Amino acid sequence: MGARSFGAVALAVVVAGLAVTRVLDNQYYYFAGYVVLQYVVLATAWNILGGYTGYVNFGTPAFFALGAYTAVVLIQSLKAPLAIQLVAGAIISGLLGLALGYLTLRLRGVFFSIATLALAVVLQTMFINWEYTGGARGITLVRPASAPLFGNYVQFLFVVMLGLAVLAVATAWWIERSWIGRGLTAIRDNEEAAECMGVPTLRLKLVATTVSGVLMGLAGAPFPYYVTFVEPTSVFDLNYAVNSLAMPMIGGSTTWIGPVIGAVLLGTAQQIATVTISSALNLLLVGLILVAFVILAPEGIVGLVQRLARRSGERTRRSGV
Template structure:
């Protein structure tokens, strides 16, 4: 109980700090960049619930993210739904897709599951490209609501993303420390043995894919208001697939803090590179860092720290 209260306090403190930063009104670009980094905290955390804890590598992150974004686009076009509704709806629709890929795990394991999720992303993108209501392949401009808190919509979205990141990390931490997390590690280590030891593997996999899908969708839902122009190539960008996997791997997949470390480090490096070198350098940096980590520190920064402590 004291643990839960402590977690809640830390979470609230981070959200409060986010609001304080929003009131500081520093260089607007910092909020813009901060939003992206926090968005990656959510994405990496969500990916890790399935990929890190459960061992099912999802290459289809863009599908879930974009589904959240396009659900928001539809709701904005249709009834100009308020942001909380967009977040919830984006999450729920992606959660449904997550449940769907959960059933895929019945037949597809390992690399075959990963290939299927990658294909899913491509299929979904093709469908969106041919759907005029949401702008098709040309894309669609979205008008932000007027009169946002903090006087600036990006600053407002920044605080929203702080809260979402705290929420996602709290969920991941809760899962990790419950019987669900332990069951997921058992099935990651050996699915057949886990099932024979009484672990309801199918139910746990469906849970993981659904929660992971929900959080990815939530991360994508504010995207239309953030960029104000949504088109398939940016919503389904390969960056999401690569980063979602690279960030937890670099931070360490066995603990909730790993994806957070990875997202903050890699996300900041990418933002820095975008400004100082070129926007094309993003994925190059990820690639180099990822290869270095896979070779030198396969258990990520967490594993390195543990090794240095001599454990």
């Protein structure tokens, strides 16, 4: 997809989202839509490091929660507006990504993944013991009653998350096409060879962890106003780690559209399962779908579609002869 058509689609998505807020009144759809879009951001962010670069991060909750708690601190101390919360959440989580990169990127493969898992546990313990942000009990926040132009604040948050989703996907789209993306792919394919072919592997991996951290922090920052109650167990939920990994795997991890497809399909399925069956079923659902995909279509939906397209192309050619 060229830059112009990508821009047109992105614009159309935002306009459609705005139009929806003019017609649709049922608040539930905004709550549900927000969660799906939040997963578009998280899955896309995860994929920059996990899909493009090949470093599997189990620490999504750490980045997400740090974004959320940054917002909590800013609300508590300064009553800062949402825009400030977003910028600060992005910066703090980005710095965490950079630090994680520096400390752990010399670790390869599974050792890196274990370190990211530990990061989430350490941060969670920290926030459980920090009284200012409510400690283990959690903290209740008062959402602004209304937002300018939108009236309803939840609709406003929905549009904000839509904007963040477009930003995240555009970032991934750009990286994929740039020299950075080609370098990241070389690292994923063979890191030693990449380094010997002139790719500054450490620097590029730091770019990946930082950008991924920034986007995850952005996804977390509006969360306090969305739920109005933040506690460690909910923002450090295993759901974020599993979903942000499973969605790109199911959608296809080598291209920007994969995480989007995965997040929209799986996120929507989870929302439907939550209201029709039970919220506890979500992870089971994700687990089963993930197992099925790993076995039957390891390259995700995008890879499956490409494979089928190639096969039908060959068949047409053969029947043409």
